[in-house]
Amino acid sequence: MRRRSRHREAIQDTLRSAVGPLSATDLHERLADSGIGLATVYRLLNEGLEDGDLVTVGLPGGPKRFEPADKPHHHHFECVACHKVFDVMGCPGGMDRLVPEGFTLEQHEVILSGRCDACA
Ligand SMILES: [Zn+2]
Ligand SMILES: [Zn+2]
Numbered sequence: 001m002r003r004r005s006r007h008r009e010a011i012q013d014t015l016r017s018a019v020g021p022l023s024a025t026d027l028h029e030r031l032a033d034s035g036i037g038l039a040t041v042y043r044l045l046n047e048g049l050e051d052g053d054l055v056t057v058g059l060p061g062g063p064k065r066f067e068p069a070d071k072p073h074h075h076h077f078e079c080v081a082c083h084k085v086f087d088v089m090g091c092p093g094g095m096d097r098l099v100p101e102g103f104t105l106e107q108h109e110v111i112l113s114g115r116c117d118a119c120a
Contacts, residue, residue: 021065
């Protein structure tokens, strides 16, 4: 496995302490003080994906966002006003009830949307 660079650690720490998944440009803005370039952010995110430290979160119409791979099962809330995405802990469960007879459910995503407390 590759040696983790200081910038790679900074990305991992930022994602770990964020309220939800972040895009490459979000990370670039938050790490502006460290002088890390956007191209480097992309490269390190790809390394993180390859090494299994990170996973992507796809939200319809939004940029690809990233989060640490080892977070416990959770879902996401997207604010329709500021477009921030927040982790929502917990799961309604029982998704297999929705699956047609004879199908096997392997995974699910739940995306809530509305306004965050700052935008409400
Ligand atoms: Zn908001
Ligand atoms: Zn769930």
